[in-house]
Amino acid sequence: MEYIHDYLLETGIGINDFWADYLAIGIMILSIILLCIIANFITKKVVIRFITHIVNNNKYKWDNILLEKKVFHKLSHVVPAVIIYYFARSFPAYTEIIEKFAVLYIIIVAISVINSLLDALNDIYLNFEISKVRPIKGYIQVAKIVLFIIGSIIIIANLLGESPVIILSGIGALSAVLMLIFRDSILGFVAGVQLSSNDMVRVGDWIEMPKFGANGDVIDISLNTVKVQNFDRTITMIPSYALISDSFINWRGMQASGGRRLKRSLLIDTTSISFCSDEMIEKCKSIHYLKEYIVEREKEIENFNSKNKFDRSNIVNGRALTNIGVFRAYIGNYLQNHPGINKESTLMVRQLEPTENGLPLEIYAFANTTVWAQYETIQSDIFDHLFAVAPEFGLRIFQNPSGNDLKSGLLSGGNSNTLK
Missing domain, CATH: 3.30.70.100 (Alpha-Beta Plaits)
Structure with a gap:
């Protein structure tokens, strides 16, 4: 800033010291903006393209998912913020404010990048067979909640110029309120752990829960809800904790048995x-599935009646078909x-x-x-x-x-x- 100011005075173009200050500030701001644009352009058009080329030409699939979730693109936004933070000292009167907002932007970008990484992690995990038995979407959502809470605390601490520890101690007093706000999430997390550890339900299972009108296939298990697509193509959302507190039918065993x-x-x-008449007995002998049965039963009954000397003149006595x-x-x-x-x-x-x-x-x-x-x-x-x-x-x-x-x-x- 001083160099630009002195240079403007030395050029001899008739600028006094007062206007040289403002002109130097303007040139400095334009230079920083131009530098940020160039850095962002190089990052996106050169570095990101180079990374994309490497990702598209290797045999791994997980890095393609990182690319689809725009993890690298979001990370590129850090570069302009770092440049602004570095040049904040060029404006002594506003250094603290500029640094705070630069750091604030970097924190927001970092939260966005980590959020995308968590989404990518879930998508990568879905490519493995174990994901059907042990889904992690609920844990990912819990991690996101923790991420946003910690990120919010750091942002507030940065704006107030206080330590995050002090903010955390103040939040401890609001624990009852937080428990009320995140009640469903906490219950859902506990239910998700039990559902997963006990292998009670998986994506693809046919479950039946009349209380919620659910009778169909599980298509998604998240932190708070289990999504069921009924056989009439409607969607039923069941609270995760309801699968623990209430009873439901899981037809997985039937499907696994093959019958x-x-x-x-x-x-x-x-x-x-x-009782069967003689005419009916003779008729039954002509039935394919009964011929052997009738012959065997007649011999068995005749032997039993003869052995016990039953008077067959009355059909009630002895055994008969x-x-x-x-x-x-x-x-x-x-x-x-x-x-x-x-x-x-x-x-x-x-x-x-x-x-x-x-x-x-x-x-x-x-x-x-x-x-x-x-x-x-x-x-x-x-x-x-x-x-x-x-x-x-x-x-x-x-x-x-x-x-x-x-x-x-x-x-x-x-x-x-x-x-x-």
């Missing part, structure tokens, strides 16, 4: 259950031979406790696929067949009387009265 459970009942009208038992055996053999059923998993047909709606005949098996559409097709095909063949065994499927049933009953009653 989905099929558990549904046929309601049999109990008035249609009876029933239409419900034969139908149950048919269902078991039918499922054993069905191409959509997993034969290595549990497979059984059982009777449940009779109700006012009939006798539940439950099928408990596993489809050999976890694909929803295929699973529903397999289940529907099985029950389509069973509903159709039940009358062949003299059984009726229970159904509450419909309007058509009542109408038919009234018409048949009216016709009989007319005949009388």
Whole structure:
């Protein structure tokens, strides 16, 4: 500044000492601005391009992510701030203010760079398979909160000219307020640690949580929320801590097993259950899945009755085949031979406790696929067949009387009265 001032006076262009001071300040400011522009240009057009060339021509992918997050571009903004800070002493009256704002700008740029680095770290981590099991997005968000808090403290301390330690001691008195402000973040962080450490939920898991109307795939796990895309393409946001405090269903085990459970009942009208007549037994022998079963059971029953000398003139005595038992055996053999059923998993047909709606005949098996559409097709095909063949065994499927049933009953009653 003094050199420019003296040079202007020595040129002999008629400038007095007063105007030389102001002109020197103006030239100095323009020189600093020009220097900052040149430095920024060199940094972005030369250094950044050189770094970009190196990044694009190596085999690593992590540095490409750093480039995508503009880490190097944001870092280049430090250069003009450093130049301004260096030349602050050229303006003695304003040195302290210029230095403070230069440092303030450098701190903001540093926070921005670290923030981008954290985003890049998360994206780099997502390229590894372990990211599906142990997501770190929640931890990254906690690190960002800490970064912004510390950055804010340093900025305030810089503007006030005080030590950051003094600012921290003052914030300690506001801890209760901070706990209230960051309540969800703290709960979410604790929940995220538990979810991750206990492997309770992962990105890609199918979860069901009726309380929040969630039934679909987890697409994102963050500090405060778990994002679920439902099967109707809607999005449900569940608080992370709700997965710890409330219950939910995770279908990952089913998906990992390669088969989905099929558990549904046929309601049999109990008035249609009876012993098998000889005619029905002969008819059942012609059914592919029952021929061997009928022959073996007949021998077993005949041997049992002969051994115990039961009088078979009354069908109540001894053992005999029933239409419900034969139908149950048919269902078991039918499922054993069905191409959509997993034969290595549990497979059984059982009777449940009779109700006012009939006798539940439950099928408990596993489809050999976890694909929803295929699973529903397999289940529907099985029950389509069973509903159709039940009358062949003299059984009726229970159904509450419909309007058509009542109408038919009234018409048949009216016709009989007319005949009388």
